[in-house]
Amino acid sequence: MPDASLLEAFPTPADDPLVIEHVSEEFTSVCPKTGHPDFGEVSVHFQPRAAKDGGVCVELKSLKLYLHSFRNEGIFYEAVTHQIRDDLAALMNPTWMRITTNWRGRGGIRSVIRAEIGDAPRV
Amino acid sequence: MPDASLLEAFPTPADDPLVIEHVSEEFTSVCPKTGHPDFGEVSVHFQPRAAKDGGVCVELKSLKLYLHSFRNEGIFYEAVTHQIRDDLAALMNPTWMRITTNWRGRGGIRSVIRAEIGDAPRV
Amino acid sequence: MPDASLLEAFPTPADDPLVIEHVSEEFTSVCPKTGHPDFGEVSVHFQPRAAKDGGVCVELKSLKLYLHSFRNEGIFYEAVTHQIRDDLAALMNPTWMRITTNWRGRGGIRSVIRAEIGDAPRV
Amino acid sequence: MPDASLLEAFPTPADDPLVIEHVSEEFTSVCPKTGHPDFGEVSVHFQPRAAKDGGVCVELKSLKLYLHSFRNEGIFYEAVTHQIRDDLAALMNPTWMRITTNWRGRGGIRSVIRAEIGDAPRV
Amino acid sequence: MPDASLLEAFPTPADDPLVIEHVSEEFTSVCPKTGHPDFGEVSVHFQPRAAKDGGVCVELKSLKLYLHSFRNEGIFYEAVTHQIRDDLAALMNPTWMRITTNWRGRGGIRSVIRAEIGDAPRV
Amino acid sequence: MPDASLLEAFPTPADDPLVIEHVSEEFTSVCPKTGHPDFGEVSVHFQPRAAKDGGVCVELKSLKLYLHSFRNEGIFYEAVTHQIRDDLAALMNPTWMRITTNWRGRGGIRSVIRAEIGDAPRV
Amino acid sequence: MPDASLLEAFPTPADDPLVIEHVSEEFTSVCPKTGHPDFGEVSVHFQPRAAKDGGVCVELKSLKLYLHSFRNEGIFYEAVTHQIRDDLAALMNPTWMRITTNWRGRGGIRSVIRAEIGDAPRV
């Protein structure tokens, strides 16, 4: 089941504005209603706080293991999106973060869910 | 014929801003003038009201069945677009919603129709 | 329901070898098991008999109407493919014909079915 | 020659904002200088006036026939763009309209011409 | 774990040659060495025996469930490919079958594995 | 109307095997049944006779003007294909030639017609 | 060498706002440092002054010949971009113009240079 304790962070390497995007094209969880697997892509887009403000960034391998922990979880699209946002916000407290989940679809309908915190950077 | 009673909703899972897009690539209805089938893609893009405000989201399978109910309806492009908007607005009363229908075209002309309610979210 | 009487033919316009392909990207029928619509692409690829041998070719608009007649038929992928092949073979008795149905898929699996009569032309 | 009398309109089906785009990928006219054919794509993008304001929308088949009437006209790219804009503005008096002609090019240069009236809608 | 008992078959609908391809774009299993998930696409391409010879075809939904049964199995690429081939051959005893597994890759190397039985049909 | 007298040829520049393909992406003629314009792509693929055998090749600009001469001709797909083949065969008497016409389609069906003379070269 | 005297203009055909883009995909000049040829794409994007203000537009064929005049000129990317902007500005004195040169690259680095005058139109 989703395990936020897998997440690790490292200090932001600079005080200047930095925007980071990590995209996992191989996300899978399970539909809680039908028990069938869901497949999608998860994007984590954020602006960490600066080094001088104690800012941290999520470590890449720990993010991978965290995303794998949803593999056998029965969970809806919207809940996946919210949980990733909340777990990463708790870890990093970033200036801005947007989570986008893009699902391959079932029964001819594909879906995109987006959740956000803070103000998107200018660029 | 189009049947809004097929639509079901579930409570928005959170109070934070959320943007959702459902895309059905397999929509078909019938041209009321010629009786020939029309084929297109229907996108439903919306921001539900928050949980604390009693907000709800359209349930995915019910949306699929609702879209199937247009299959043998003689109805123009613009009317399809308006009806989907009105039926989903009645169901969800969302903060913002945009319906886009993208038709494969006939006689060398393809068309896109877009109807909207509310103010599009910042991002 | 599928109606072969909609099909019309015209005499092959020449005695030289000719290869013709018609592709309908907007085919739909209904799954007999679930009642859900199926969407796909149907290709008719054939070599008509020569004019001097009384050869005929399927007329394009009649082919369109014939394919539309499957719209509300509950019929499996394989049966669609066989029936189109048999109906067109009865109409044209071509030297060679290949029917390919390419289905958009359901539940994450997409399918292609191919049925053929006669020997494919050299090129 | 271009014949605006071919254009027909129907009343806008609603009072809510609606944005419509029709794209003809098969436009052809003749270069008045060389007599060679020009080929291109014509997009008509507009926001009709609302039903309550007596708004109308161009009818799709009449638009097709109107565009065909340029087939043997010797006319420059810019003049094609202006004439379509003026003829459709006279027919519909829309809130906003943009005509874009996208030409396949000759001698290694391809061109896009855009003419507009009114203020583009927010989205 | 992989469960061939999930597979079901139905009689080949005709005596004529038929070629069928099912493609699942959402296959996942687990690397037995690292425990990390593997993602890929599985194609099943076959020519069933004719109806008069008692031929059968794999049923689509049962194929989907069978492929899902590899989800948490620790198994190498080559073994996945062989097992699917052997299980489907036992079910259908087809004239010809080719299994292709196409893996998204790890560490910058992506792989394709192909196993086959019988002689590929002419076309 | 189609005018083969527009075609010009020049001597094949060598005795060695040469394969030439000319593709016109901007072909248009008129449907004799409906009067509506047809749009498509015409490919001329051939192996000219060698210089020592008095071989000739079609001159490119004359081919363009010849193809333009179909612009207002009411003529079926198959007849366009045959006439281009016959006119170019009369001009060049090539070792091999294949004419392919690829039509953008009407009413959701697109078509490809192929006519050929001689034996296709090895490569 | 670049020859602005090749450029010709014609009066803007209307008083309404018009935006024009000409793209030459086949530009070549020579690197002044190495003597090797450079290849790229040149886009000229502009809004001419209105007819009533004596506005003019560059004539397409003269633009082609002007661009060809850089063929054997040893000139850097930035200088090509500036010179085209300055020569066309002198010819047309447009409301707005943007020149974009997009170079295929050498040694694994590709470059885009953009120079502009005036304020970009709203759309």
Place this chain on the structure above:
Amino acid sequence: MPDASLLEAFPTPADDPLVIEHVSEEFTSVCPKTGHPDFGEVSVHFQPRAAKDGGVCVELKSLKLYLHSFRNEGIFYEAVTHQIRDDLAALMNPTWMRITTNWRGRGGIRSVIRAEIGDAPRV
């Protein structure tokens, strides 16, 4: 190791606004944690100071050699991005600059890092 002394500059060729983008699709460095190579694309997007203000632009070949100097450096994604930004800012002191590094990914996650100085130009 990264060597900023390889970078050379030349005076901005004009006083007018100019925007330049150099993209190297063949960047490689080494992961300091695993010792495995990282592969990506580096974009340098900037607006140099004007000639009259003593502005300079990075010379293309020197940029290539500078980027090659990271080849065997053990360095994280974020540090690569910052160092290129700092070294080029020290060289050019541009009005605006944005460095984007786009990494091919490992373990199914690909990343994009962006660092910037100054205000992005209007266009």
Place this chain on the structure above:
Amino acid sequence: MPDASLLEAFPTPADDPLVIEHVSEEFTSVCPKTGHPDFGEVSVHFQPRAAKDGGVCVELKSLKLYLHSFRNEGIFYEAVTHQIRDDLAALMNPTWMRITTNWRGRGGIRSVIRAEIGDAPRV
């Protein structure tokens, strides 16, 4: 430098014909003439000997490390291709193997080199 001792093998998992392809999209070596880095894609396509004949297959991670060992080697395209073929042939003694190296190119020319041993399998 290229180090064949890094390569490891495992027994072919079956006696049936199997065809395997591994593609590394991130290969780099150094041009021995200029010292500049070369970038390309390396494909290893082979049919291993059967289990009963003592056949073995190259292990994926060892292949990755082996390919990395060319990183700082000054070696021509053709020699890279031959060495990979010879090292893998020595390891596996396969029924058939084809090595294809596809180089991104320098100075506007890109190259593909292919070396092979044994007879390609039927499919």
Place this chain on the structure above:
Amino acid sequence: MPDASLLEAFPTPADDPLVIEHVSEEFTSVCPKTGHPDFGEVSVHFQPRAAKDGGVCVELKSLKLYLHSFRNEGIFYEAVTHQIRDDLAALMNPTWMRITTNWRGRGGIRSVIRAEIGDAPRV
């Protein structure tokens, strides 16, 4: 003008069969009829003679300079193709060689010319 003396060769690095393809995407010459530049892509595909038979391969940089020597030559498509074939055949005397020139087209017609010597290799 085309200068075969620019071409250099190096000994084939092995006795095993090797197939090599060099593709120059940036070829330009001049139309001898109109004086306008022609742009295209030139592919050289060949199998060199083995080292033990004194075989040689064309050196890549010399090939680039040789292709540049056509830059200001007035020469037809077919003649370009033949001359490259003859000059490279004289240099290398390969087992097999195919020259393909693919021209961007003028007046809406694009062309491909292919000349060959020897027997194409099995793969």
